Amino acid sequence: MAENVTIARPYADAAFELARGAGALGPWSEVLDRLASVAADSEMLALFNDPKFSGEQLNKLMLEVAGDLSAEQQNFIRVLVEGERLQVLPEIRDLFVALKNEHEGVLEAKIASAFPLDDAALASLKADLEARFKTKLDVSVSIDPELIGGVRIAIGDEVIDASVRGKLANMAAALKN
16 A cells, blocks of 8 residues: 555646646546546456556546546546556545645544534534634545444544544543553
C-alpha cells in the first residue's frame, strides 16, 4: 500500500497543479472519483494487467467510462495508461483530495456512528465540529454497529470517541488500575 502511495504522489501533484492552474479543482476531483471507482473494480484490475489488452485499448476504454473530460484530463489518463499506473488511481484520488482540502483550508472528518444519523443531527454535529476546529470540514459518515451507540469522530490526528463501546473500554481500564 505504501508503495502505491509513493507511485501515486507525483501523479496526484501533477493533477492538482493542472486543476489549480485551470481553476478546476472541483471538476478534477469528480473525475478522479469516477476513475478511482473504475480502477478499484476487480474486473478492470484484471484488464489493466492483461498483456492481450493494448495500451491504446485501455486508453479508449478509460475515456469511454470516464464520461466528459477536458483535454488535460484525457491526457492525464493517457499518461497513466502509458506508465502502467491505472491501478493506483484510488491513491491518486486520495492524495489529490488531501491537497485540495489543504489548499481550501478544509479538514476531513470521518464520523462512525452506531446508527444512521438524520440530516438535522449531522448538520448540527458538523456545525459544532467546525466551531471547535475553526475550519470547514468535509464530513463522511459510516455505520459501525460495533460502537453499540454514539459516534466516533476522526479529524486529522485527533479522535473523539463518544461511543458506548469507547466508554465501556475506558471504564474497564479504570477498574483494572
